[in-house]
Amino acid sequence: MNESVRLTAWVRGHVQGVGFRWWTRATALEIGGLTGYASNLADGRVEVVAEGDRDRCRRLLDWLRDGRTPGRVDGVTEIWGEARGGYDGFETR
Template sequence: MERLTAFVHGEVQGVGFRWWTRARALELGLTGHATNLRDGRVQVVAEGPRADCETLLRYLEEQPSTQGRPGIVRTVVAQWAAPRGESGFRER
Protein backbone atom coordinates (compact mmCIF):
# COMPACT_ATOMS: atom_id res chain seq x y z
CA MET A 1 0.00 0.00 0.00
CA GLU A 2 1.17 3.52 -0.87
CA ARG A 3 0.05 7.12 -0.47
CA LEU A 4 0.23 9.29 -3.57
CA THR A 5 -0.01 13.06 -3.19
CA ALA A 6 -0.24 14.79 -6.57
CA PHE A 7 -0.33 18.55 -7.06
CA VAL A 8 -2.08 19.25 -10.37
CA HIS A 9 -1.25 22.58 -12.03
CA GLY A 10 -3.29 24.10 -14.85
CA GLU A 11 -6.92 25.04 -15.42
CA VAL A 12 -8.39 22.43 -13.10
CA GLN A 13 -10.78 24.29 -10.81
CA GLY A 14 -14.44 24.87 -11.61
CA VAL A 15 -14.45 22.39 -14.53
CA GLY A 16 -15.45 19.08 -12.85
CA PHE A 17 -11.86 17.94 -12.35
CA ARG A 18 -12.30 16.86 -8.71
CA TRP A 19 -15.49 14.93 -9.54
CA TRP A 20 -13.72 13.20 -12.45
CA THR A 21 -10.73 12.36 -10.22
CA ARG A 22 -13.02 10.90 -7.55
CA ALA A 23 -14.76 8.72 -10.16
CA ARG A 24 -11.44 7.35 -11.50
CA ALA A 25 -10.10 6.75 -7.97
CA LEU A 26 -13.23 4.84 -6.94
CA GLU A 27 -13.04 2.72 -10.12
CA LEU A 28 -9.50 1.81 -9.07
CA GLY A 29 -10.52 1.07 -5.48
CA LEU A 30 -8.47 3.94 -4.03
CA THR A 31 -9.24 6.06 -0.98
CA GLY A 32 -8.37 9.71 -0.36
CA HIS A 33 -9.51 13.11 -1.58
CA ALA A 34 -9.25 15.78 -4.26
CA THR A 35 -9.01 19.31 -2.87
CA ASN A 36 -8.97 22.75 -4.50
CA LEU A 37 -6.04 24.84 -3.27
CA ARG A 38 -6.10 28.64 -3.02
CA ASP A 39 -3.38 29.01 -5.65
CA GLY A 40 -5.47 27.30 -8.36
CA ARG A 41 -3.96 23.82 -8.08
CA VAL A 42 -5.81 20.67 -7.11
CA GLN A 43 -4.23 18.36 -4.53
CA VAL A 44 -5.04 14.69 -5.08
CA VAL A 45 -4.32 12.24 -2.26
CA ALA A 46 -4.85 8.57 -3.07
CA GLU A 47 -4.06 5.47 -1.05
CA GLY A 48 -4.00 1.89 -2.24
CA PRO A 49 -1.79 -0.55 -4.12
CA ARG A 50 1.14 1.19 -5.82
CA ALA A 51 0.09 -0.02 -9.29
CA ASP A 52 -3.41 1.48 -8.91
CA CYS A 53 -2.01 4.78 -7.61
CA GLU A 54 0.36 4.86 -10.59
CA THR A 55 -2.60 4.30 -12.93
CA LEU A 56 -4.42 7.27 -11.40
CA LEU A 57 -1.25 9.35 -11.74
CA ARG A 58 -1.04 8.42 -15.44
CA TYR A 59 -4.68 9.48 -15.89
CA LEU A 60 -3.88 12.84 -14.25
CA GLU A 61 -0.79 13.40 -16.41
CA GLU A 62 -2.01 11.99 -19.73
CA GLN A 63 -1.80 14.40 -22.69
CA PRO A 64 -4.24 14.36 -24.34
CA SER A 65 -6.56 12.60 -21.93
CA THR A 66 -8.06 9.35 -23.19
CA GLN A 67 -10.18 9.17 -20.02
CA GLY A 68 -12.24 12.33 -20.72
CA ARG A 69 -10.44 14.37 -18.06
CA PRO A 70 -11.89 17.90 -17.82
CA GLY A 71 -9.74 21.03 -17.65
CA ILE A 72 -6.21 21.63 -18.83
CA VAL A 73 -3.36 19.97 -16.95
CA ARG A 74 0.02 21.62 -17.38
CA THR A 75 2.11 19.86 -14.72
CA VAL A 76 1.64 17.19 -12.07
CA VAL A 77 4.08 16.99 -9.16
CA ALA A 78 3.86 13.64 -7.37
CA GLN A 79 5.08 12.61 -3.92
CA TRP A 80 5.02 9.11 -2.42
CA ALA A 81 4.72 8.15 1.25
CA ALA A 82 3.40 5.47 3.58
CA PRO A 83 -0.41 5.32 3.80
CA ARG A 84 -2.19 7.06 6.67
CA GLY A 85 -5.48 5.15 6.55
CA GLU A 86 -7.76 7.28 4.36
CA SER A 87 -11.34 6.04 3.97
CA GLY A 88 -13.67 6.69 1.06
CA PHE A 89 -12.79 9.28 -1.57
CA ARG A 90 -14.01 12.85 -1.09
CA GLU A 91 -14.03 16.07 -3.01
CA ARG A 92 -13.08 19.06 -0.88
Protein backbone atom coordinates in the same frame (compact mmCIF):
# COMPACT_ATOMS: atom_id res chain seq x y z
CA MET B 1 1.22 -8.47 -2.77
CA ASN B 2 1.62 -4.81 -3.64
CA GLU B 3 2.64 -2.49 -0.81
CA SER B 4 0.18 0.12 0.42
CA VAL B 5 1.39 3.66 -0.34
CA ARG B 6 0.28 7.28 -0.22
CA LEU B 7 0.43 9.36 -3.39
CA THR B 8 0.16 13.13 -3.07
CA ALA B 9 -0.12 14.92 -6.41
CA TRP B 10 -0.45 18.61 -7.21
CA VAL B 11 -2.08 19.24 -10.58
CA ARG B 12 -1.57 22.62 -12.22
CA GLY B 13 -3.28 24.17 -15.22
CA HIS B 14 -6.92 25.04 -15.80
CA VAL B 15 -8.25 22.45 -13.33
CA GLN B 16 -10.71 24.37 -11.15
CA GLY B 17 -14.33 24.98 -12.11
CA VAL B 18 -14.25 22.32 -14.84
CA GLY B 19 -15.29 19.15 -12.96
CA PHE B 20 -11.72 18.02 -12.38
CA ARG B 21 -12.21 16.98 -8.73
CA TRP B 22 -15.39 15.06 -9.58
CA TRP B 23 -13.61 13.35 -12.49
CA THR B 24 -10.67 12.44 -10.22
CA ARG B 25 -13.03 10.88 -7.65
CA ALA B 26 -14.89 8.94 -10.37
CA THR B 27 -11.57 7.70 -11.79
CA ALA B 28 -10.32 6.62 -8.34
CA LEU B 29 -13.58 4.73 -7.76
CA GLU B 30 -13.32 3.11 -11.19
CA ILE B 31 -9.77 1.94 -10.46
CA GLY B 32 -11.01 0.63 -7.10
CA GLY B 33 -9.20 0.05 -3.83
CA LEU B 34 -8.20 3.70 -3.37
CA THR B 35 -9.06 6.09 -0.55
CA GLY B 36 -8.31 9.79 -0.25
CA TYR B 37 -9.51 13.06 -1.71
CA ALA B 38 -9.21 15.74 -4.38
CA SER B 39 -9.22 19.34 -3.17
CA ASN B 40 -8.95 22.80 -4.76
CA LEU B 41 -6.04 24.91 -3.53
CA ALA B 42 -6.08 28.70 -3.26
CA ASP B 43 -3.35 29.02 -5.93
CA GLY B 44 -5.48 27.33 -8.62
CA ARG B 45 -4.01 23.83 -8.35
CA VAL B 46 -5.83 20.67 -7.30
CA GLU B 47 -4.28 18.48 -4.62
CA VAL B 48 -4.94 14.76 -4.94
CA VAL B 49 -4.14 12.39 -2.08
CA ALA B 50 -4.66 8.69 -2.77
CA GLU B 51 -3.84 5.66 -0.68
CA GLY B 52 -3.88 2.06 -1.82
CA ASP B 53 -1.53 -0.35 -3.50
CA ARG B 54 1.23 1.19 -5.57
CA ASP B 55 -0.07 -0.10 -8.93
CA ARG B 56 -3.51 1.46 -8.39
CA CYS B 57 -2.01 4.77 -7.27
CA ARG B 58 0.27 4.72 -10.32
CA ARG B 59 -2.79 4.18 -12.55
CA LEU B 60 -4.48 7.23 -11.05
CA LEU B 61 -1.32 9.30 -11.53
CA ASP B 62 -1.09 8.17 -15.17
CA TRP B 63 -4.73 9.20 -15.72
CA LEU B 64 -4.04 12.63 -14.18
CA ARG B 65 -1.27 13.11 -16.75
CA ASP B 66 -2.79 11.54 -19.86
CA GLY B 67 -4.45 14.68 -21.27
CA ARG B 68 -8.02 13.37 -21.29
CA THR B 69 -9.03 15.12 -18.07
CA PRO B 70 -11.56 17.94 -17.80
CA GLY B 71 -9.92 21.34 -18.26
CA ARG B 72 -6.23 21.47 -19.10
CA VAL B 73 -3.37 19.90 -17.16
CA ASP B 74 -0.07 21.74 -17.56
CA GLY B 75 1.83 19.51 -15.15
CA VAL B 76 1.66 17.18 -12.18
CA THR B 77 4.12 17.05 -9.31
CA GLU B 78 3.97 14.04 -7.02
CA ILE B 79 5.50 12.64 -3.89
CA TRP B 80 5.20 9.09 -2.58
CA GLY B 81 5.11 7.98 1.03
CA GLU B 82 3.78 5.42 3.45
CA ALA B 83 0.03 5.01 3.74
CA ARG B 84 -1.31 6.65 6.89
CA GLY B 85 -4.95 5.62 6.72
CA GLY B 86 -7.84 7.61 8.10
CA TYR B 87 -9.81 8.00 4.87
CA ASP B 88 -13.27 6.57 4.35
CA GLY B 89 -13.60 6.20 0.60
CA PHE B 90 -12.53 8.82 -1.93
CA GLU B 91 -14.07 12.27 -1.69
CA THR B 92 -13.96 15.77 -3.09
CA ARG B 93 -13.20 18.63 -0.74
